[in-house]
Amino acid sequence: MGGKDLENRMTKQELKPRRPKTVTCVSVGILTAAALAGAPRVEAQDDAIDVVRVRGPIYMLVGGGGNVAASIGDDGVLLVDSGSADMAGAVLAAIRETQELQLMGRDPDPLRWGAEGRLSVLAYRDGYQPPKPVRYIINTSAAEDRVGGNAAIRASGVTFVGGNVAGAIADAGVGASIYAREEVLFRLVERGEVDLAYPTDTYYGSSYKISHHFNGEGVRMIHMPQATSDADTLVYFPRSDVIVTGDFFSQTTYPIIDLEHGGSIDGVIDALNYVLEIAIPEFRTEGGTMVVPGRGRLSDSADVGYYRDMVTIVRNNVQEMIDRGWSLEQVLAERPTKAYDGLYANESGDWTADDFVTAVYRSLEPAQ
Amino acid sequence: MRVKTVPIIVALVAAALAARPAAAQMDISGQWAPVMDEDRDERVSGPELGEFMGMPINDAARARAELWDSSIQSLAEWQCRPHGVDYITRGPSQPFITPEIDPASRNLIAYHFEWLRSVDRPIYMDGRPHPGPNEAHNWAGFSTGQWIGDVLRIHTTHLKEDYIRRNGLPRSDRAEVVEYLIRNEDVITWTTITYDPVYLEEPLIRTSEFQWRPNQQVPPYPCTVVTEVNREPGFVPHYFPGENPYAREAADVYNLPIEATRGGAETMYPEFKQRIQELIPGR
Incomplete structure (x- = not known):
């Protein structure tokens, strides 16, 4: 029996994605919050976002450019990255729909007092609360599809201010807060982005954290030096045990290394090994600490292990070719990624296997 | 006479159908042991290095295998990995299969396949859909089963x-x-039929037998x-x-031209x- 015959025995339905997306969201229109001065208008769009529940309040939004992670709960919304600019409306619509589903699935708090004055049925009838706003965005780098939605999504959100937090400054509460390495701010200024896209809180040390729990847990930002650039931040949600990597780990592409802005192949490998160091699997190297990659499906430490192996092997083989005196053209002709191109090559996109090998070569070649 | 026979036959068929379980046509639960009359060397000690004969692999798989150093199994990230669902039936492990029954309807919700040195693998029999494309993957995958007569067909993603x-x-x-x-x-x-768009030229089909124990x-x-x-830290063999250095091991052991050991659908x-005869020098 030939392979084609067997392949034909798999029904079309089996070869397609089967379960309806967890939440398929379509932008509902122009954001009213975009009326804020300087905020770009976000047009209605038909692009769908796939929302994957990760654990606890953490979700992964796929389809908005690079993956966006979201902590959605009673405190509001915290995003890790904002996706591409043209998908900001779809990302916000997906968040809104997820909030609605959360509210639908929640039983109201039981009345434990004042039974003669309070009617418990009202808790069900009147229990709807408007979804809470986006309060924080963390950028894992300055890449276009990490920061592209900053302005529009920031404009839709709010920073609660008062007391010792600049309550007297008129615009301190305008929009959500944006956290990032300070190099992200430098890049956005260099590019001439609108002010509203700029990080409002930057850090320059090895790590940073939001000063208080958000949706029931801390939020750690850890600098990954010289990874895809000099501005990479890994985000860790310790209670949910979820790591968000940004672009140094992907399920669909080779790591996108920006040499011009401080990226390096060895920094990418160091970042991947750092994830393996802090992640703890649940059983037989799978599950446990979950990892939201820069692109592609939800992952765990075993998936990061495979990716670390691939990146390390390509790096070592290119290094060996350099040591043997091979030119970049000779290295490209040997195609050191050929064992992996079916998984990660993106020949129709803007980061091909040759782009990756070139970046590895340039990253390793001795300084002239 | 004819008038009486038909109702009797109908009644017998109806009774037979009523006695059949609603979901499971053939019970597969219990303890099973591999029958290794064939391929014992491969299934226990393992194949020679560089021996890809009969495997419909493509160039990328061959390139990947030639990079492979068995010492990678000693890395922390590799040590406790179980065999995959489409390999474990070719290994030496014994499975046991238990049914999960819904206590209300007594319908079969799932079979659970568990093997020595592996993970629980549910085979959902209740018609639930497969997860979306961006959900996590695991060693056992996500499996659904359906009966085709007395044959259980399982589809895993x-x-x-x-x-x-x-x-x-x-x-x-x-x-x-x-x-x-x-x-x-x-x-x-x-x-077991594996369809791999990344590393196979054609589906890989293998059969194994298991004895009730x-x-x-x-x-x-x-x-x-x-x-x-x-x-x-971070070393990857x-x-x-x-x-x-081991790419020729199988060719040398079996005294074959190396091209014969490199696999591919044609093998x-x-x-x-x-083709092998043509590759042997002097023939």
Whole structure:
């Protein structure tokens, strides 16, 4: 029996994605919050976002450019990255729909007092609360599809201010807060982005954290030096045990290394090994600490292990070719990624296997 | 007479159908042991390095296998990995299969396949849909089963990357697997078909047999990661392309031209015997 015959025995339905997306969201229109001065208008769009529940309040939004992670709960919304600019409306619509589903699935708090004055049925009838706003965005780098939605999504959100937090400054509460390495701010200024896209809180040390729990847990930002650039931040949600990597780990592409802005192949490998160091699997190297990659499906430490192996092997083989005196053209002709191109090559996109090998070569070649 | 016979036949058929379980046509639960009359060397000790004969692999799989150094199994990230669903039937492990029954309807919710040194693998029989494309993958994948007469057909998605042979031949996480379990009295014939768009030229089809062993008990197998080799953190064992010193091992052991050992879809078919003859010098 030939392979084609067997392949034909798999029904079309089996070869397609089967379960309806967890939440398929379509932008509902122009954001009213975009009326804020300087905020770009976000047009209605038909692009769908796939929302994957990760654990606890953490979700992964796929389809908005690079993956966006979201902590959605009673405190509001915290995003890790904002996706591409043209998908900001779809990302916000997906968040809104997820909030609605959360509210639908929640039983109201039981009345434990004042039974003669309070009617418990009202808790069900009147229990709807408007979804809470986006309060924080963390950028894992300055890449276009990490920061592209900053302005529009920031404009839709709010920073609660008062007391010792600049309550007297008129615009301190305008929009959500944006956290990032300070190099992200430098890049956005260099590019001439609108002010509203700029990080409002930057850090320059090895790590940073939001000063208080958000949706029931801390939020750690850890600098990954010289990874895809000099501005990479890994985000860790310790209670949910979820790591968000940004672009140094992907399920669909080779790591996108920006040499011009401080990226390096060895920094990418160091970042991947750092994830393996802090992640703890649940059983037989799978599950446990979950990892939201820069692109592609939800992952765990075993998936990061495979990716670390691939990146390390390509790096070592290119290094060996350099040591043997091979030119970049000779290295490209040997195609050191050929064992992996079916998984990660993106020949129709803007980061091909040759782009990756070139970046590895340039990253390793001795300084002239 | 004829008038009386028809109702009787109808009644007998109706009674027979009513006696059949609603979901399971053939019980496959219990303890099973592999029958290794064929391929014992491959299934226990493992194949020679560089021996890819009969495997419909493509150039990328061959390139990946030639980079492979078996020492990678000693890395912390590799030590406790179980065999994948489309390899474990070709290994030496014993499975036990338990049904999960809904207490209200007594319908079969799932079969659970558990193997020595592996993970629980539910086979959902209740019609639930497969997860979406961005959900996590795991070693056991996500499996649904349906009966085709007395044959259980299983379809598996959401697999982690794994291997199809214990000498470095990869199977990607984009693969899907279809299995057919056919029970004849005390023997299950287990057919596994792997469809891998990344590393296979054609589907990989393998069959294995398992014998009912009611006195068998598969023990637990907890696994703890240890430091097996002192190395620099982040070290990944592998070979340089084209310089794997064991690439010729199978060719030398079987006195074959190396081209005959490199696999590919053509090596699955009888016509390849003629090709081997052509590759032998002096013929």
